[in-house]
């Protein structure tokens with residue numbers, strides 16, 4: 290199998306690649322022009338002080354994968370440590386009446402307010418992204434009877450494509466696949482060219498997981514509505530890094546994960562958004578007791594709760610909802626506009642260094658060069674990046690690898706410095722020069 294770094298593992302799980310030699314000193318190796326530029330950008334960074342709020346990681350040179358799993362905040366360490374004694378042990382089952390029952394909608398409202406441009410009563414925290422995606426997509430096609438097509442794109446994240454294939458098989462529907470330029474993403478013309486009176490639902494990612502292309506949410510949403518269909522946006526790579534305005538764009542449905550730029554921790558639950566005016570039209574397929582009008586009536590038949598609560602199925606993941614509270618507070622304090630500005634500055638810096646120092650080694654930038662349509666990561670391409678990524682992990686530089694040849698440089702605006710990026714990219718260059726990163730070895 291392959292690990293998240295893309296390294297091939299032996300049956301016992303140990304990395305096959307085990308190059309000898311000391312870990313190179315990134316601080317010493319960083320070219321002076323790059324180091325000076327990074328230092329100047331750090332000195333001018335109004336959000337630089339937020340870096341100290343995160344737990345330090347021993348041996349880490351550069352964390353370049355916050356778009357996969359955000360780093361923990363110190364406040365989260367304290368919150369988790371205190372939870373067992375102060376809440377769980379002391380309040381026990383009484384805590385359900387003291388906040389736990391309301392946590393999915395209360396936290397959903399906070400995510401909506403801080404990152405989604407969504408008024409209260411439309412966002413809920415529950416399930417995994419995959420399960421929430423299924424629930425909302427299935428509810429959407431059920432709300433458009435007589436329409437037998439779903440529109441999606443071949444570059445979307447596997448879970449999105451797989452969930453739709455399951456729904457299409459279940460409902461006898463056809464998926465109309467858009468095949469976008471992999472270096473970019475889905476355009477409004479792509480969508481307008483394929484939607485019709487047969488379309489029930491269009492599912493797209495706002496920020497493409499490979500290229501980081503940012504789709505035109507307002508225009509695409511209008512094109513979908515012109516065809517009488519519903520749109521579902523996957524916001525996994527947007528929430529907490531790229532601001533969106535769901536209400537202003539009249540978006541119908543959205544889902545996203547909370548473990549990337551909302552720093553909710555591994556396996557943290559997803560959020561789902563359902564526009565208020567649609568809520569009474571949709572019937573979600575996983576009818577559990579926690580989404581019922583009165584869960585503790587233990588009644589004979591399912592009666593959905595009013596409003597966004599009906600999109601809950603089972604017991605709220607209380608522990609999993611703890612860490613994201615800290616990041617949401619920090620994001621609100623910093624302001625999403627400032628967070629986006631830092632994200633843009635970081636991705637610009639990656640492209641600048643890649644052009645100057647990595648291009649001579651055969652590396653190509655595979656993300657949009659226009660910052661207006663680029664999310665919070667930059668994908669670099671090189672045929673040897675699978676082996677290179679595995680070596681970099683050993684050296685304390687942590688990007689991730691996406692087949693066939695992409696290295697994603699993820700930039701978490703509040704926890705990443707320009708100097709960290711400079712050192713990380715310096716070791717990318719070193720790794721490409723290192724015979725340990727050669728598959729021929």
Ligand SMILES: Cc1ncc(COP(=O)(O)O)c(C=O)c1O
Pocket residue numbers: 357417418419420446448449494498523525526546559
């Ligand atoms: C665009 C996108 N959708 C969905 C998911 C994951 O879904 P889940 O949270 O169920 O693992 C990811 C994970 O990285 C993703 O990037």
